[in-house]
Amino acid sequence: MTDSSIKIVLKNVSKHFGKVRALDGIDIEFAQGTLTTLLGPSGCGKTTLLRLVSGLEPVTTGEIWFGDENVTGLSATRRDVGMVFQSYALFPHMTVAQNVGYGLRVLKTAPEEIESRIREVLQMVAMDGYQSRYPDELSGGQQQRVAVARAMVLRPKVLLFDEPLSNIDSKLRRSMREDIRRLQQLSGITSIYVTHDQAEAMAVSDEIILMRNGTIEQQGPPQSLYHYPATVFVADFIGESNIITAELIGSGGKRQIVFGDIKISVSVDEQMPYANGPVKLSLRPEIIELLNSNPNADQRLKGVIVQRAYMGPVIEYSVETKAGTLFTRVPAHSHQFQVNEKVYVHIHPDEIIIIPENDDNN
Numbered sequence: 001m002t003d004s005s006i007k008i009v010l011k012n013v014s015k016h017f018g019k020v021r022a023l024d025g026i027d028i029e030f031a032q033g034t035l036t037t038l039l040g041p042s043g044c045g046k047t048t049l050l051r052l053v054s055g056l057e058p059v060t061t062g063e064i065w066f067g068d069e070n071v072t073g074l075s076a077t078r079r080d081v082g083m084v085f086q087s088y089a090l091f092p093h094m095t096v097a098q099n100v101g102y103g104l105r106v107l108k109t110a111p112e113e114i115e116s117r118i119r120e121v122l123q124m125v126a127m128d129g130y131q132s133r134y135p136d137e138l139s140g141g142q143q144q145r146v147a148v149a150r151a152m153v154l155r156p157k158v159l160l161f162d163e164p165l166s167n168i169d170s171k172l173r174r175s176m177r178e179d180i181r182r183l184q185q186l187s188g189i190t191s192i193y194v195t196h197d198q199a200e201a202m203a204v205s206d207e208i209i210l211m212r213n214g215t216i217e218q219q220g221p222p223q224s225l226y227h228y229p230a231t232v233f234v235a236d237f238i239g240e241s242n243i244i245t246a247e248l249i250g251s252g253g254k255r256q257i258v259f260g261d262i263k264i265s266v267s268v269d270e271q272m273p274y275a276n277g278p279v280k281l282s283l284r285p286e287i288i289e290l291l292n293s294n295p296n297a298d299q300r301l302k303g304v305i306v307q308r309a310y311m312g313p314v315i316e317y318s319v320e321t322k323a324g325t326l327f328t329r330v331p332a333h334s335h336q337f338q339v340n341e342k343v344y345v346h347i348h349p350d351e352i353i354i355i356p357e358n359d360d361n362n
């Protein structure tokens, strides 16, 4: 982290476009020097939130702070933010060096300083040697790196990325997201990154903010959203999940969950607000094991394979059970089942996620 890293704070921020409530009462703190991802379905308000932080769009109500400065009333040019968009928007008639140096020339930075800053930042994005090329002489990934360099060369207080990788093919996307992560950590610039790809969010983020209909559904490090989804929406959005209905009984940290025709003992975190009664469970595919014999009848669901797909290293199965149809994935080298075959479904009890909050919208 550099000394100049700042935290970004949004206080009760709302943005309305006529009757559309694009954002509603958002309170967030983006810790200094971190990369936070705004994740969520199309139309949930990610781009709007980014535009408010950048100053391209004014808030309807609320305040935005960069460190101890209230920037709510400041225009985009006075906020000191760098932005990288989905379309890299490089100037086609300028070389890489001219593109990267453009902002510094506007600021009337001394030519020697411009030259050394361009060299430094192109080195950071591994594009030194490309100074004299034009954008149409570069691959999509290289253009995107130039766009990142152009934003970083100004040494902004804040870096904003809006789906920077969505025009790039999936293989390159993986290496590009690692580049962005590395550059962000190297520079220590507080960054906000928008995507609707949860795998990308998991890979690049210190924190993920999962948004829904203009509000924050849950915020936390990737692991905590994955392992402790607060709502069905989160469990469904982050990773793959079988959501089933069950009944929670017992007391304290030792409880039982009843679903389908089985009862499984589980230890629950007593700090969590688990109320007995109907609950939703999230069962990740990797915790569901299929067996062809059953020494432990009351612990395992009976099922029938209804679908099977060969995926190379793994085989994906859909299994119909009394608790609903479950999706699972098992290594191809383990025992293979055929469609219509009867199986017993073992669910690893320690890995069952009980979703604390019942969500009526799912």
Ligand SMILES: Nc1ncnc2c1ncn2[C@@H]1O[C@H](COP(=O)(O)OP(=O)(O)OP(=O)(O)O)[C@@H](O)[C@H]1O
Pocket: 017, 020, 021, 022, 040, 041, 042, 043, 044, 045, 046, 047, 048, 049, 196
């Ligand atoms: N200028 C505008 N005028 C009216 N409504 C708008 C405007 N900009 C955005 N909206 C609305 O605000 C909501 C949030 O839009 P936003 O662009 O922030 O979504 P998003 O999460 O970025 O979606 P996507 O993943 O599709 O990019 C949507 O309902 C959108 O239609």
Ligand SMILES: [Mg+2]
Pocket: 046, 047, 048
């Ligand atoms: Mg958007």
